[in-house]
Amino acid sequence: MGRIVVVGGGVVALGAAMLLAADGHQVTVLERDPQGPPDDPADAWEHWERPGLNQFRMAHAFLGGFRQIVDAELPGVAKALQDAGALRLNFIRDVLPATLTGGWRDGDERYEWLTGRRVLMEAVVAAIAESTPGVEVRRGTAVAGLITGACALAGVPHVTGVRTRAGESVMADLVVDMSGRRSGLPGWLQEAGARPPIEELEDVGFVYYGRHFRSADGSLPAILGPAQIPWGTISSLTLPADNGTWSVVVVVSSRDTALRSLREADRWDAVVRSLPLAAHWLDGTPIDDGVQVMARLEDRYRGFVVDGKPVATGVVAVADSWACSNPANGRGASIGMLHALTLRDQLRAAGLDDPVAFAGAFHRVTTETVEPWYRATLATDRHRIGEIEAGIRGVAYDSPDPAYELEKALNAAAGRDPECTRATFDIGFVLRTPEEVFARPGLRDKTLRLGSGWRDEPPFGPTREELLALVSA
Numbered sequence: 001m002g003r004i005v006v007v008g009g010g011v012v013a014l015g016a017a018m019l020l021a022a023d024g025h026q027v028t029v030l031e032r033d034p035q036g037p038p039d040d041p042a043d044a045w046e047h048w049e050r051p052g053l054n055q056f057r058m059a060h061a062f063l064g065g066f067r068q069i070v071d072a073e074l075p076g077v078a079k080a081l082q083d084a085g086a087l088r089l090n091f092i093r094d095v096l097p098a099t100l101t102g103g104w105r106d107g108d109e110r111y112e113w114l115t116g117r118r119v120l121m122e123a124v125v126a127a128i129a130e131s132t133p134g135v136e137v138r139r140g141t142a143v144a145g146l147i148t149g150a151c152a153l154a155g156v157p158h159v160t161g162v163r164t165r166a167g168e169s170v171m172a173d174l175v176v177d178m179s180g181r182r183s184g185l186p187g188w189l190q191e192a193g194a195r196p197p198i199e200e201l202e203d204v205g206f207v208y209y210g211r212h213f214r215s216a217d218g219s220l221p222a223i224l225g226p227a228q229i230p231w232g233t234i235s236s237l238t239l240p241a242d243n244g245t246w247s248v249v250v251v252v253s254s255r256d257t258a259l260r261s262l263r264e265a266d267r268w269d270a271v272v273r274s275l276p277l278a279a280h281w282l283d284g285t286p287i288d289d290g291v292q293v294m295a296r297l298e299d300r301y302r303g304f305v306v307d308g309k310p311v312a313t314g315v316v317a318v319a320d321s322w323a324c325s326n327p328a329n330g331r332g333a334s335i336g337m338l339h340a341l342t343l344r345d346q347l348r349a350a351g352l353d354d355p356v357a358f359a360g361a362f363h364r365v366t367t368e369t370v371e372p373w374y375r376a377t378l379a380t381d382r383h384r385i386g387e388i389e390a391g392i393r394g395v396a397y398d399s400p401d402p403a404y405e406l407e408k409a410l411n412a413a414a415g416r417d418p419e420c421t422r423a424t425f426d427i428g429f430v431l432r433t434p435e436e437v438f439a440r441p442g443l444r445d446k447t448l449r450l451g452s453g454w455r456d457e458p459p460f461g462p463t464r465e466e467l468l469a470l471v472s473a
């Protein structure tokens with residue numbers, strides 16, 4: 001068992017800390033933001049500020065992958081989330097007609113997901129983490145660099161702790177960087193004399209324009225379609241949340257400067273009103289100050305083993321600091337928890353006695369079990385950006401990539417066949433990779449047979465010209 005320092009105290013990092021502490025590790029979470037959650041999570045929306053976490057007030061859904069790990073490994077957290085008002089939804093049980101799903105089947109419980117405002121979800125998880133034996137959460141403690149000791153492999157720095165911005169040294173057998181998509185880890189590694197990690201950064205990202213709403217009577221808008229819907233050059237995201245609240249987001253390409261006035265509430269409102277399946281999600285009272293904007297949402301991957309050798313030992317990057325993608329797919333927390341579970345299991349299997357072997361093994365299992373999710377999401381994002389850019393130019397997007405054809409066909413087939421419907425949930429909810437799903441006998445052929453007409457489906461929602469008129473009116 002080791003002393004583990006987790007850098008960053010977001011919801012997934014706190015979950016990781018609890019997983020590791022349950023195995024007997026002494027875990028110290030260092031979080032830059034000073035304020036902790038209020039006693040009552042219901043007060044968190046009004047009274048908890050987290051300036052270090054840009055997405056704190058952005059729409060979040062915690063999909064089946066996240067829910068499954070929390071149910072299995074942290075059952076107290078799952079119950080507390082529900083007690084605080086987070087919803088457990090299952091499209092098959094709660095939303096879709098039996099004519100589309102074929103009725104409830106054994107195994108459908110895996111499609112259950114959790115949803116609530118990130119602020120509330122994190123307040124609940126933080127309160128439990130802070131009272132978990134073996135977990136210490138130190139807020140107002142920004143990490144500024146790494147401390148290194150004797151190398152375990154010649155020429156490769158070995159990390160033995162972190163240096164805080166206040167100049168304190170916090171020693172550890174393993175440093176787990178979970179400081180998010182803007183992590184400073186590559187810079188800290190460079191200062192420690194490490195070779196640079198592999199970094200892949202997409203040159204186009206997404207911009208989020210979102211708002212939360214509340215109903216007077218605790219009711220929620222009717223769910224009339226998928227949570228995320230592409231409408232030509234924009235996508236909408238509509239998510240029910242806790243205690244009679246919900247969120248609505250318009251997602252655009254970061255290159256689409258013509259839509260920047262979506263930050264103005266009246267134009268954002270006009271655009272959402274023009275979307276047939278989303279317009280009624282505006283029928284509530286807005287609970288945030290204007291439209292919340294988050295830009296620079298690129299896909300980024302970092303690989304910390306280069307040419308077969310770790311760039312450093314004694315430190316790993318987990319969740320967004322390792323790889324992050326377009327949040328509109330709602331997969332970040334699920335992929336992050338899967339990565340945290342992978343870390344826990346790797347520590348069980350190999351321990352920390354041989355830091356070089358541990359670094360190599362963790363990289364290998366990450367590549368095998370977590371990276372396929374990043375790669376699949378990246379492929380989806382690249383095609384979505386391609387569709388948006390083609391839409392801006394007024395031409396149709398197409399791609400010879402068989403995975404694109406299969407993904408579009410599956411979405412079209414989902415409304416026609418129960419097995420295809422479940423396949424979209426398996427992939428969308430981070431339960432089974434596309435590769436695993438399409439290995440099912442006959443599914444690939446059925447998908448292409450039922451869904452190959454997706455190009456002929458009539459477009460609906462505003463045209464590009466109508467959209468531009470709405471944002472410039």
Ligand SMILES: Cc1cc2nc3c(=O)[nH]c(=O)nc-3n(C[C@H](O)[C@H](O)[C@H](O)COP(=O)(O)OP(=O)(O)OC[C@H]3O[C@@H](n4cnc5c(N)ncnc54)[C@H](O)[C@@H]3O)c2cc1C
Binds near residue numbers: 142331
């Ligand atoms: C707009 C948006 C919407 C999203 N929606 C969803 C969704 O619907 N579903 C979903 O599953 N995922 C969603 N995600 C992704 C999700 O937020 C992350 O994948 C998930 O929280 C895992 O992140 P993390 O723990 O790696 O980092 P984060 O949650 O980003 O937390 C990083 C933490 O590190 C702290 N920190 C940073 N630097 C330092 C430092 N130097 N020292 C100490 N602390 C530091 C920050 O203050 C912060 O608390 C969304 C992301 C964004 C940006």
